[in-house]
Amino acid sequence: MVAWSSLRFNSGREIANRFVIAPLTTDASHEDGTVAEEELEFVRRRAAGGFGAVISSAAYVEDDGRSWQGIGAAHEGHLSSLQRLAEAMRAAGSLAILQIYDGGRISKPELIGENRMRAPSAVASLRPGARTPRAMTADEVEHLIASFRKAASLARKAGFDGVEIHGANHYAVHQFFSPRANHRTDKWGGTLSKRMNFPLAVAQAVRDAVGPELIAGYRVTPFEAEADGYKLDDARLLCDELAKLNLDYISVSLDDYRKSRPAGETRVYNGPVEQTEVPAESPITEIARVIAGRSAVMASGGIKTCADAEGAIALGADLVAVGRAVVVDPEWLAKVRSRDEASILAGLPRDEREIAGTSSIPPRMVEYLLSRPGWIPRL
Ligand SMILES: Cc1cc2nc3c(=O)[nH]c(=O)nc-3n(C[C@H](O)[C@H](O)[C@H](O)COP(=O)(O)O)c2cc1C
Numbered sequence: 001m002v003a004w005s006s007l008r009f010n011s012g013r014e015i016a017n018r019f020v021i022a023p024l025t026t027d028a029s030h031e032d033g034t035v036a037e038e039e040l041e042f043v044r045r046r047a048a049g050g051f052g053a054v055i056s057s058a059a060y061v062e063d064d065g066r067s068w069q070g071i072g073a074a075h076e077g078h079l080s081s082l083q084r085l086a087e088a089m090r091a092a093g094s095l096a097i098l099q100i101y102d103g104g105r106i107s108k109p110e111l112i113g114e115n116r117m118r119a120p121s122a123v124a125s126l127r128p129g130a131r132t133p134r135a136m137t138a139d140e141v142e143h144l145i146a147s148f149r150k151a152a153s154l155a156r157k158a159g160f161d162g163v164e165i166h167g168a169n170h171y172a173v174h175q176f177f178s179p180r181a182n183h184r185t186d187k188w189g190g191t192l193s194k195r196m197n198f199p200l201a202v203a204q205a206v207r208d209a210v211g212p213e214l215i216a217g218y219r220v221t222p223f224e225a226e227a228d229g230y231k232l233d234d235a236r237l238l239c240d241e242l243a244k245l246n247l248d249y250i251s252v253s254l255d256d257y258r259k260s261r262p263a264g265e266t267r268v269y270n271g272p273v274e275q276t277e278v279p280a281e282s283p284i285t286e287i288a289r290v291i292a293g294r295s296a297v298m299a300s301g302g303i304k305t306c307a308d309a310e311g312a313i314a315l316g317a318d319l320v321a322v323g324r325a326v327v328v329d330p331e332w333l334a335k336v337r338s339r340d341e342a343s344i345l346a347g348l349p350r351d352e353r354e355i356a357g358t359s360s361i362p363p364r365m366v367e368y369l370l371s372r373p374g375w376i377p378r379l
Helices: 037-047 076-089 138-158 172-177 197-210 232-244 283-291 306-314 324-328 332-337 352-359 363-370
Strands: 019-021 053-055 095-101 162-167 215-220 249-253 296-300 319-322
Touching (some): 076 095, 095 138, 138 162, 138 197, 232 249, 232 283
Parallel strands (some): 019 053, 095 162, 296 319
């Protein structure tokens, strides 16, 4: 089966199998952006299953771009925390990849302070209670690109095998690409090609910072559901340009890998599957086609079994990122490997007090997971 075979990235790094732990924010880091011991335990236990790679929770690159209480990769003061994280992620032989992000218009005022929120344009997101950000100056845009570069350099120093740019899920890099969030009239906005400038500049900066021998990846949302959002064709063009930068992989972020068309984001784990048949027009297939082997393709969303992994691979993915299934069952991969899928835990314990202990989930992360009904299944 392909899922258990190795793959060599453009950088020359080899991944032992196609299973990757998806980036999973814990909301449980120390206030200064250093990693908490419970987060290291969360990662170590899950990585012990032998994943080919582990991607970290998203690390902020600037203090004013924090969307939750997570890890930072913003300055030298974060270096030893990043070193400890890299060590925990690779304890069982996985490649360790640091995901880096900026929150832009979905940063959290409680963390960054009132009136500090900056984004491509002064347009609020549609999220309930969203505040209107301030439009970034051209200098601030350049500064943010430099902050991504610096974060990638810190990752290299800390011993990571690579860096993933969080260009998905409505955070700042996604915002620059989105006609809904980016109304700029300078070189960073306006036409589709100008809206690509920021994502491409960040990708180039990260590639330069990590050098040719570390992994550089980019996570993309393949389409926006809203009528005025970007379409799969736009994302295909972006991925084509990203592939020219010799990225090691492009990761397609979906809430269900079987999804073939834009729909409002559903975060319900056991919600109805939109389509059970392999759709001809899967965004994974479309993006894999345009990338045409120049970078690996990673897919995610609703991967719960080995058959799901093979299903995503059949659609054109080379790698699969697994999120909630490994949150719920830390031993998920060991069970998949030993063909003992019947014993995979279907949900977190019903008794909330049991969750942190039995599942090695930081208590703050338990609160975070339970704050959105249906996001994570319960027994
Ligand atoms: C608790 C939690 C935290 C997440 N944090 C991140 C993150 O930091 N960066 C990111 O790109 N995606 C994040 N995601 C999205 C996951 O990586 C994944 O794409 C999503 O959960 C769908 O895959 P799944 O069905 O396997 O969970 C998070 C998801 C969950 C459940």
